[in-house]
Amino acid sequence: MKEQVTVSKPGLIETHLEAGGKTQSEVAGKAQPEIVGAIHAEVPAETPSVERFKLVERVQHLVLLTTFLGAAFTGMPLKYKTSWWAAPLMSTYGGVWIAGRIHRFFAATMLLLSVFHLGYLAYYMLVKRISPFKMPLFPTWNDVKQVGQNLAYFLGLRKERPAFTKFAYYEKFDYWAVFWGIVIIGGSGLVLWFPTLATRVLPGIAVNVALIMHSDEALLAVLAIFIWHFYNVHWNPDIFPMNWTMFTGRISLARLKEEHRGEYQQLVEDGVIRPLGGAAGHGHHDR
Ligand code: HEM
Incomplete structure (x- = not known):
């Protein structure tokens, strides 16, 4: 390809x-x-x-990284408000109210980034006329086969890693987890941010549901980033301490x-x- x-x-x-x-x-x-x-x-x-990675892609990653950490560090002490670390963290931000504003600032920036990213994809599709099916992050049958091949490699049943193309299945998984994650966390976050507006069209229970979705998706995202993603780019002994590709390109x-x-x-x-x-x-x- x-x-x-x-x-x-x-x-x-x-x-x-x-x-x-x-x-x-x-x-x-x-x-x-x-x-x-x-x-x-x-x-x-x-x-x-x-x-x-092109400069425009690296900048998108940098903005995502910053806004994610900003939202996580201000959102988590709210979720775990009774934990010993929550109150001191909240105080460093200047209190719960200010933490909430900081959270919204990072959240809004992340949503703007998402809109930009969709525009970036649309540019490739409409201007450069590249079918989404041909884009390097699109999942293929080959990825499914390579999951099996990679497992065989890990078990010593195969001498070589699969011949991954630009993005291996686990990298595609990273991308799509973030893609749908932002839809869920952003959608539910907007309901929490504008409950009166949201309940003009949605039933009242939607706010409770949004809180559960937002809170649990946030925990899942933080765990996925710090365990799965960080293993791939930091903790893996072949890579430790850092894979710089996303910054140098x-x-x-x-x-x-x-x-x-x-x-x-x-x-x-x-x-x-x-x-x-x-x-x-x-x-x-x-x-
Ligand atoms: C992307 C758009 C996002 C929007 C619009 C958004 C919006 C909000 C809002 C309005 C609240 C309530 C805060 C308050 O009452 O002061 C909240 C809470 C929270 N947010 Fe976000 N947020 C977003 C992204 C994120 C991200 C990326 C994370 C973490 C990975 C996150 C984690 C949390 C957590 C843990 C809470 C507390 C939930 C609880 O009380 O159980 N948010 N968010």
Whole structure:
């Protein structure tokens, strides 16, 4: 799938890598002289890498991260108001009322971000004419197969990880959990924020239901982020302490080969990169 293979700035494909103790020049692309020029301009300082996330995507992630933490840290002491940590936390915000306003500020920003993200998707669909089914985060049958293959790999029944494309099934799961999570938490949050308005169309019990939905979805989201998502990007021993890709936008070829072999092979096939020498090892890589 070509859309998945994004090397938006081919001139920036760093091309020197350490292989077998020697620095080896890797020329990216079959006949792309501007890349070759960049190779020499960008001497070995960096690990060979390709772009994984565009700036507009990284900024969206940063806003999501900030607003999520802001909403979680102001919402949780309300949910667990009788816990020992809730009162001191509330006092640092200047009291429950102010915490509620801070919560609404982050919540509103998150909702604006969601609208922007929908616009971003619409741009790809309507202007760039890319079908949603062809977008790299769209779940496919291959993902289902790769769940099985990955389990087999974890159980030692398979030598290699599945050849994940741009996004592995667990990354797609992350994305869609947030997508529907925001629909639930945002929808119920708006009912809590504007109960009089909401009950003009909804029955009164909707406010109680919204509180349960909001509160429990918030707990689920916090647990999913701090356990599941943080395992994938921080706690995993191959990654600890931090995977920087979401901030730098780049992924090293070594990690691409190991974690997204399908995409790596596609880039090699398309002549965008030359294959890395030797097998990508396990363990730590420059990210
Ligand atoms: C996205 C839009 C969101 C909106 C519109 C929203 C709105 C609200 C409102 C109006 C309240 C009541 C606060 C008060 O009475 O002062 C509330 C409570 C709360 N919010 Fe949000 N919120 C949003 C997102 C989030 C997120 C992302 C989280 C955490 C991950 C979160 C966690 C909570 C919690 C834990 C409570 C307390 C619930 C309880 O008392 O059991 N909210 N929210």
